[in-house]
Amino acid sequence: MKRLYYILALAGFLMTSLPLYAQEGNDAQQERRGPRARTGSREADKKESGLPELTVRAQDMNERMIQEIGNARWMRVIYREIDLEKEQNAPLYYPVKPLNGNMNLFSTIFRLMSENKLVAYRYEDGFEAFDEDHLINFKEDVLDRAYIYYEEIPGRAGEEPSYIINESDIPSADVLAYYVKEAWYFDQNNSVFDVKALAICPILTTSGDLGEQTTPLFWIPYENIRPYITNSLIMTSNINNAKTFTIDDYFRRRMFDGEIIKTENLMNRTLRQLYPEPDSLKLAQLQIETQLTTFQESLYWQPDTTQVADTKQSKKATKSARTAKTASTKEPKQVKVSAPKAEKSAAPVRSVRRRR
Numbered sequence: 001m002k003r004l005y006y007i008l009a010l011a012g013f014l015m016t017s018l019p020l021y022a023q024e025g026n027d028a029q030q031e032r033r034g035p036r037a038r039t040g041s042r043e044a045d046k047k048e049s050g051l052p053e054l055t056v057r058a059q060d061m062n063e064r065m066i067q068e069i070g071n072a073r074w075m076r077v078i079y080r081e082i083d084l085e086k087e088q089n090a091p092l093y094y095p096v097k098p099l100n101g102n103m104n105l106f107s108t109i110f111r112l113m114s115e116n117k118l119v120a121y122r123y124e125d126g127f128e129a130f131d132e133d134h135l136i137n138f139k140e141d142v143l144d145r146a147y148i149y150y151e152e153i154p155g156r157a158g159e160e161p162s163y164i165i166n167e168s169d170i171p172s173a174d175v176l177a178y179y180v181k182e183a184w185y186f187d188q189n190n191s192v193f194d195v196k197a198l199a200i201c202p203i204l205t206t207s208g209d210l211g212e213q214t215t216p217l218f219w220i221p222y223e224n225i226r227p228y229i230t231n232s233l234i235m236t237s238n239i240n241n242a243k244t245f246t247i248d249d250y251f252r253r254r255m256f257d258g259e260i261i262k263t264e265n266l267m268n269r270t271l272r273q274l275y276p277e278p279d280s281l282k283l284a285q286l287q288i289e290t291q292l293t294t295f296q297e298s299l300y301w302q303p304d305t306t307q308v309a310d311t312k313q314s315k316k317a318t319k320s321a322r323t324a325k326t327a328s329t330k331e332p333k334q335v336k337v338s339a340p341k342a343e344k345s346a347a348p349v350r351s352v353r354r355r356r
Helices: 002-048 056-064 087-092 105-114 138-143 222-229 247-252 278-299 305-329
Strands: 074-083 151-153 162-164 175-187 192-208 211-216 218-221 258-263
Touching: 056 222, 074 087, 074 278, 087 247, 105 138, 105 162, 105 192, 105 222, 138 162, 175 278, 192 222, 218 222, 222 247, 258 278
Parallel strands: none
Antiparallel strands: 074 175, 074 258, 151 162, 175 192, 192 211, 192 218
16 A cells, blocks of 8 residues: 555656646747747848848859959049939839838838848048948937937847838938949950949938938948849839839949039049039030040941941942943934835726736
């Protein structure tokens, strides 16, 4: 009986202790899985933003598309201002708020920066430096400076925190222009004349007591943002609503309408400083555009179309002259005139012999 009593007591003790041990084990396992679970939720939040994940294939493609300008024998750096209120530049502005998975360029930039996928550099007029000393702090220089509400998610050890921002708090409607820094270059080794987009800078427009004020926010190297906009389809025409181009195509094919505001020079002056009058400013911009196209045309042989037209006309005139001369020298054909036939008389002719 005592043995049976001890067995029952031991069984009861085991039945009461096992659930407690299992619960402690589950708690410890959940605690161990805590960072991973938070990371998983953060990754889910990133996927809900609608931005594509940068794959290895996309990185390789971006590296292959990099244009090397270190060997360029001739290069001219141009600064342009893209006014988004123009119809030709509207694809970079609309939709103002994300719609059906589509978002404009600034919303894409803002989301990438909030998820630590994209870095930006301080705006310095004419002295852009894309190094660690000029990196901006997204929280202090963008969110706090623009008074944007956000929710901070701490990162794991060695990682930067990420931020959750509501779509209505992203000031994409106030970014009405961009600065684009591009390089026109000629690579003599490869005999290539091309244009490379170096960096873009969103310009924030705010209204206050002093009127509208424009503030350039930051510089972003174009090669850093290109992998994320190669799949961002946009509509480039009001007549054709098919989305056949991407934002990358829009920049690479130079489909935008941007006015030249500055060329890289030793004095670091803008065209407005050099040409304060509006008429002289327009003439200077037109002169720079003409210089670029003239230099490109002078690199390659092009046929003289006027000379070709004159040659064709001269050949045609010579041919017509030869035809007229041949027609005048030919003798006219002699027409054979046949003698008129004698008319047959109606009365019969009698023979002389019969009269005898």
